[in-house]
Amino acid sequence: LEKQGEMLCSSHQLAGLLHLNPAQVRKDLAYFGEFGKRGVGYAIPKLREQIIKILGLKQIRPVGLIGAGGRLGQALALYRGFEKRNFRVVALFDKDPFILRQSPMGLGKIHPVEELPRIAKELGIEMVILTVPAEAAFDVYEIIQLSTVKAILNFAPVQLPSTDEIVVHNVDLTMKLESLSYYLNCSSLPESLSEDDFSED
């Protein structure tokens, strides 16, 4: 809206864009303070600034990436979308000695993951993206627990638990396909969900 030169927006307008209902939008924003004026709406530049503040992104957040030598790691290391929203991948790590000797094309230096605690402290890294294989995930998790890192975005195909010190967001790419598959199954084959098929025998 800001790019379109708009200065004000109503909760109805926001709700329409977000596929939510206006009352929910008002309630959610009100949770953080009084941003809007009744009958006038929200001042867009101010609302934007406040949301950035709520998200803790007034300063660029330095992010570490562990598993940088893998395909998904490389894709995320070079993904330009993060920087646009105030995240910067500032350090790359891997466990694989082969990767450490010879970085993949276009990536900067990759550090042994054992150096995470020192480097994270130096660079103020509190957040890492994890793209290691399932079998490496728990070893790496132990190293992370020795560092200043407090949040993990985990793409490794294994569920890592959150603790009092570290919050983990597990991303399961296959689950998103499963959810779409469920949808297709429901819409194309409603009879496969009949009571008959699923009753106990």
Place this chain on the structure above:
Amino acid sequence: LEKQGEMLCSSHQLAGLLHLNPAQVRKDLAYFGEFGKRGVGYAIPKLREQIIKILGLKQIRPVGLIGAGGRLGQALALYRGFEKRNFRVVALFDKDPFILRQSPMGLGKIHPVEELPRIAKELGIEMVILTVPAEAAFDVYEIIQLSTVKAILNFAPVQLPSTDEIVVHNVDLTMKLESLSYYLNCSSLPESLSEDDFSED
């Protein structure tokens, strides 16, 4: 649980593993039929079979991948996790003529995206993963609409709308980082969320 040789599980056990409450687990499963026996629990092999059926994954689901030449596309084309859960990437597409002349290492043939309608019909593809750049997303979306595809897992950094014919699941990788950043901000700087900071002036 099945791999551990267990034959039965209770809703309490499932709820513990899933970080849900037992009543919710019972209610959700009951929505699809009567799988469990009161006081006995769920028979694990049967529950597993029924869930696979509910998800529409008794047969392997063929999936197309559009944007296969990009880094994320390559990573997902070669990701082994999909196949373990009955998805198979059966056809790769791209728009970029350079990619089409010379496939990246390790990938099979990449087709021009214009061939999607024909190939999707031939191979029974109803689901695609989209990893094209933002600027290509809408053009590709139009081609998808001419095909048998009914579900899109969209990694392009642009929101595509669902229609009556096509359901779109938009994956926003940066939003997951934002959500973690919000958490860090709340826990480390509670004073930044004080009323003072957010009140209207």
